[in-house]
């Protein structure tokens with residue numbers, strides 16, 4: 001079981017920029033995880049595609065180590081049920097692909113909100129991945145401890161990062177090579193450039 005601090009991390013970038021590749025590497029350090037794999041990109045774990053199959057499996061393994069890749073057939077409809085399982089489970093990592101689809105300010109589910117706001121106290125790490133930064137609820141960005149931002153060229157995304165993280169982050173974009181990201185950490189003035 002990972003003893004590291006449980007935090008919220010976000011990964012931003014255009015199609016093919018290397019988000020899921022990085023996310024997979026971040027997950028490798030976790031012994032108990034569920035990946036909400038909306039695009040069918042992950043292989044590292046047992047792949048399950050419906051709730052009927054997931055629930056009995058989950059009840060067998062949730063006290064032990066597990067690596068579950070959940071590929072929902074109806075991502076929006078099933079998301080809150082998965083968040084309920086995660087919230088009840090505690091002490092695990094939860095990776096959400098296309099997280100912007102589940103957090104428009106009008107439709108933030110109760111369990112997802114609990115995971116975001118109080119997950120730390122239950123040892124739940126949340127890793128969110130998205131191509132659309134401006135679609136992310138402020139509730140999530142305000143709680144995020146680390147953000148990985150791949151090269152961004154869309155004007156409204158640049159403006160978003162300028163407002164949320166500041167001009168120094170935006171200025172780094174021009175230096176980024178393929179698969180490189182700017183790593184922002186809450187409370188740390190220093191920005192890092194990295195690659196998975």
Ligand SMILES: Nc1ncnc2c1ncn2[C@@H]1O[C@H](COP(=O)(O)OP(=O)(O)OP(=O)(O)O)[C@@H](O)[C@H]1O
Pocket residue numbers: 013014015016017018019020021022039041131179195196
């Ligand atoms: N650091 C890296 N080194 C080598 N190859 C990489 C690296 N990062 C990503 N790749 C490769 O680049 C391709 C695209 O990466 P990835 O699937 O992670 O992009 P993505 O941002 O998740 O894209 P999408 O938005 O379409 O899901 C993959 O084939 C992946 O293996």
Ligand SMILES: [Mg+2]
Pocket residue numbers: 019020021039041
């Ligand atoms: Mg991806």
